[in-house]
Amino acid sequence: MKYQRILLKLSGEALAGDRQEYVINPQILERYAKEIKKVVEKGVQVAIVVGGGNIYRGSEANVSGIDKVQGDYMGMLATVINGMALQSAIEKQGIYTRLMSAIRIEQVCEPFIRRRAIRHLEKGRVVIFAAGTGNPYFTTDSAASLRAIEIEAQVVLKGTKVDGIYTADPMKDSSATRYNNLTFDEVYQKGLNVMDMTAFTLCKENNLPIIVFDMNQEGNLLRIVEGEEVGTLVAMEAN
Template sequence: MQYKRILLKLSGEALMGDRQYGIDPKRLSEYAKEIKEVVEKGIEVAIVIGGGNIFRGVAGASNGMDRVQGDHMGMLATCINGLALQSALEAEGIQTRLQTAIEIKEIAEPYIKRRANRHLEKGRVVIFGGGTGNPYFTTDTAAVLRAIEINADAILKGTRVDGIYNSDPEKNKDAIKFQSITFKEVIEKGLKVMDMTAFTLSEENKLPIIVFDMNKKGNFMKLVSGEKIGTIVDN
C-alpha cells in the first residue's frame, strides 16, 4: 500500500448524485462501499466532507445574509453530511466516529486530536464535521488542517473530475491532464486546486494533494494501492 493514513476530502455536492439538492442514498452507499474496501486493507481513513449540497455560506452572503451567519449554517450542513456518511459506513459494518469542530455533544464527539488519533489507530474511520469551526474558512482548509494535525500521508480530494488539467476539461475538450505537478507550478499557471488558504497551508506543511475522480468505481482503492490515478500536487 502506498499510504498508511490518509485524509479523504469529499464535496457536499458529490452526495447529491443526480439530484439538485440534499443527499442521494445510492451515492452515499456507493461511497461507503469504496471507503470500506480501503479500510479493510488496513489503511487509516479520516474524512472531511463539505456541506454545499445543503447550504453554502458564500451563497447566503450573496443573497444579503450575514456571512458569519451563513458560514455557521454551512458548518451545520457538514455535520448533517457527516452523520449521513457515518450511518452509511456503519451499515457496511465499518466502525466510525464523528468529531465536530463546534460542540454538539449530544450528537457527536467534540474534535480532540489525540482521540482522533486513537480512533484511527484502532481502525475506525474518523469523520471531521463542522469545518475548522470558524467562519470565512472552507472545508478544503479544514481538510488540510486536520490532515496536518493527524499526520496524514496525503490529502485525497475526491471530485467528479479525474485530475488537474491545464484548462477546464468540462469546457475545453483539448484540455491536458497533469499526472503530477508542483505547488509552485499550480500557482504560476494560475490553476485552481483548492482555495489559496488551503493550498498554501498544504504547501508549507509538505502535504501532498491528490485530485481524483471518486465517482469512478474502484478508483479510491487503486489510488491508495499506488496506481497513478488522478493528479498529485507535491513539492
Template sequence: MNYKRILLKLSGESLMGEKQYGIDIDRVAQYAKDITEVHAQGIEIAIVIGGGNIYRGLSAEKAGMDRVQADYMGMLATVINSMALQDALEKTGVKTRLLTAIKMEQICEPFIRRRAVRHLEKGRIVIFGAGTGNPYFTTDTAASLRAVEINADVVMKGTRVDGIYTADPLKDPTATRFDEISFTDVYEKSLNVMDMTAITLCQENNLPIIVFDMNKPGNFKRIADGEPIGTLVRG
C-alpha cells in the same frame, strides 16, 4: 506510494449524485463501499466533507446575508453530510466516529486531536464535521488542517473529474490533464485545486495532494494501492 493514514476530502456536491441538491443515498452507499474496501487493507482513514449540496455560505453572502452567519449555516450542512456518510459506513460493518469543531454532544464528539488520533489507531474511520469551526475558512482548508494535525501521509481529494486540468474540462473540451504538478505551478497557473490557504498549508508541511474521480467505483482503492491515476500535487 504506500499510505498508512489518508485524509479523504469529499465535496458536498459529490453527494448529490444525479440530483440537483441534497443527498443521493445510492451515491453515499457507493462511497461507503469504496472507503470500506480501503479500510479493510489496514489503512487508517479520516474524512472531511463539504456542505455545498445543502448550503453555501459564499452564495448566501452574495444574496445579502451576513457572511459569518452564512458560514456557520454551511458548517451545519457539513455535519448533515457527515452523519449520512457515517450511517452508510456503519451499514458496511465498520466502526466510525464523528468529531466536529462545533459542540453537538447529542450526535457527535467534540474535535480533540489526541482523541481523533486514538480513534484512528483503534481502526475506526474518523469523520471531521463543521469545518474548522471558524467562519471565512473553507472545508478544503479544514481538510488540510486536520491532515496536518493527525499526521496524515496524503490528502486525497475525491471529485467529479479525474484530476487537475488546464481549465474546467466540463466547460472546455480542449482542457488537458496534469499527471503531476508542483505547488508552485498551481499558484502560478491559478488552478482551481483547493483554495490557496489549503494549498499553502499542505506545501508548508510537505503534504502531497492527489485529486481523483471518486465517482468511479473502485478508484479510491486503486489510488490507495499506488496506481498513478488522478493528479499528484507535491513539492
C-alpha cells in the same frame, strides 16, 4: 499499501449526485461507503472531511441577505448533517466510525480532540471531521488541510467528479489535457484551481501532497492507496 493514513476530502455537492430531487443521494452514499470499506479492510487509516454545499454554502450568505459570519456557521451545520449521513452509510457496511465536530454538538457527535482522533484511527475507526475548522471565513478545503496535518496523514485525497487537474475546464474545453503530476509552485504559476489558497498553502508549507481524482470511478480510492497513479498528484517535487 503506499499510504497508511489518508485524509479524504469530499464535497457536499458530490453527495447530491446529478439527480435534482436529492439533497443527499442514498445511492451515492452507498457507493462511497463501499469504496471506503475496501480501503479500511486493507488496514489503511481513513479520516474524512465533507463539505456542505449540497445543503447550504456560506459563500451564498451575502446574496440572500444573511450576515456573512452567520452564513458560515450555517454552512458548518450543513457539514454535520452530511457527516451524519456518511457515518450511517459507512456503518451499514460494518465499519466502525466516529463523527467529530469543530463546534460542540454532543448529542450527535464528539468534539474534535486531536489525540482522541488519532486514537480512533489507530483502532481502525473511520473518523469523519465535521463543522469545518469551527471558524467563519475558512472553507472545508482549509479544514481538510488542517486536519490532515494535525493527524499526520500522509496525503490529502480530494475526491471530485473529474479525474484530475486539467489545463482548462474539461467540461467547457474539449482540448483540455490532464496533468499527471504537478509541483506546488507549478500550480501557483499556472493559476490552477485545486483548493482555496489558504488550504493549498497549508499543504505546501507542511510538505503534504494532494491527489485530485474521480471518486465516482469504482476502485479508484483503493488503487491510490495501493500506489497506482490515479488522478493528478501535487507535491513539492515532480515525479
